[in-house]
Amino acid sequence: MAEENESNYDPSKFDKPSVTVDLVVFTIKDNNLYILLIKRGVWPFEDSYALPGGFMRMDEKLKQAALRELHEETSIKDVFLKQVHTFSDIDRDPRTRVITVAYLALINSDNVTLAADTDAKEARWFPVTKMPKLAFDHKRIIEYVHKDLRHNIDNYTMISKFLGDKFTLTQMQNAIEAIHNHTVDKRNFRKKILSLGILSELDEVSRETFRPAKLYSLKKKLSIIQ
Amino acid sequence: MAEENESNYDPSKFDKPSVTVDLVVFTIKDNNLYILLIKRGVWPFEDSYALPGGFMRMDEKLKQAALRELHEETSIKDVFLKQVHTFSDIDRDPRTRVITVAYLALINSDNVTLAADTDAKEARWFPVTKMPKLAFDHKRIIEYVHKDLRHNIDNYTMISKFLGDKFTLTQMQNAIEAIHNHTVDKRNFRKKILSLGILSELDEVSRETFRPAKLYSLKKKLSIIQ
DNA sequence: TGAATAGTGTCTTTCAGACAATATGCC
C-alpha cells in the first residue's frame, strides 16, 4: 500500500474523494427484467431518475452502506448483493470529486412493497428495455452491471434471489430467458439444469397453473459468487 | 446517487475515507507464476512485504493512479491493468480509514528491469506458491486477484501480456499451465487453441530450443476484457 | 547419430441443440 517514505503519517496531507455506493437492483415481474430507480428531488439532476445509493460512512463497510442506503430509500431488506466495479471519472459528479462503487442487487419482487413505511422518495421499477434519462453516469453503470448479471447468471445459483426458495422449472426458465432476453428449448433447458445437480425436487407442487408443477429448491451448496 | 434531501450540498459535511490503489502484478519466469512485492521501510508494517500501490490523487482516475504508482515504485510502464475489487474493511489500515481498489496487472518480465532509474524501494518477484508474510490485508487481496486471473485467463487474449507479441505454442501452454498450476495434453491444447482462430502463424521461428518452433501472434481482435 | 523438443491424428465420451408427442389437472 501507500506512503512508504513518510515516517510520520498525516492523514490530512492528501485530499480525499467522496465515496458512494450505487445499486443496480434487478427483479423479475411477468417474465421481464426490471431495474429500480429513484426520482431525484434536488440539484444536481433534479427530477431525473437515478440509481439508489449514497455515501459510505466511516463506521461501515461498502456492502453495509449499500444495504443501509437501499433500506433507507426503498425499505427493501434482505437483498443479495455483489460488488461489480468502482467508477472514478473525475467529472462524474458536478458537486465534488466522487468515486462510486457499483453493486448488483437481486430481489424477489413478491416480497417487496416499495416505499412502504419509509421516508423514501419516489421509487419505481423500469423494464431494462425502457430506461428513462438518468442522472450522473448511471446509464453507463447500469450497462456495466447488466452485463455482469448476464455473464454470471449461468451458474444458476443466484436464481432463487429472484424466485424465492421454491420454484418450478418453468419459472426458472422464464427468469433466465428474461435476463438473457432470449428463449431456449424447454426440453434442453430442463435436461441441462437437472444434470447440473444443483436442484432438489420437493414433495410439493405449485398450483399457479392449470396443471400443477413440481417445485424445486437449490441444494445448499455455496455459490461460486460471493 | 447520494444526498437527495439537501438543497445546499456541502462536501465537507461527511468524513471521507482515504482511497488507494493496490496492484497485484503477475509475470511468468521459467514456467512459474510470480507476483511483485515491495519491501516497506516505514511504519506500519515496517520491513514487511506489501503490494505496490498508493493514494489516488484528485486529478486522476483510479487506473491512472495505479499506472503512476507502479511506475514510481518499480519503473514499470506499459502494463496491462484490470480492476478487480474494492476492499473496505474498517480496520484494514492502522493509520486511518482507507479503502483500496485492487488491480490485476500482467507484464512480460523480459521487458522489465526492476527498480532501474527510479527511487523505488526494494522490489522483488515472489513465486505465488511462496509468498512471504504480507502487510495489511494484502494476502487476502492477492488470493482474490489470483482467483480472478485463473478465471479469466482462458479467453487467452491476455496471454501476450505475459509472453510478448510473438510466442511459440509451447511457451503459451507453459504459461497457461503455470497460471492454473495444472498440466494439459500437448495435442489437445494445440488443437483447441488453433481452433479458436485467435492466433496468426508467423513466418518466423524461435531458436531458443533444439528444434526451432513456429512463432505465433494474437490476431488483432479486441479482448473481451477491457 | 543421438539428444532434445516440435509437431501431429484417432478414438471415445460428453455436451449442446434441434425437434414433437404424451400426461395431468382443472373447468
Next chain:
DNA sequence: GGCATATTGTCTGAAAGACACTATTCA
C-alpha cells in the same frame, strides 16, 4: 371432454479428453 400447461426422449453434430509416435534441428 376440452383446455392449458407440465413432462418426457432421440438423434445429430461439435467439442473435450485420453492416448504415442514421427519429424526436425543442433551438437
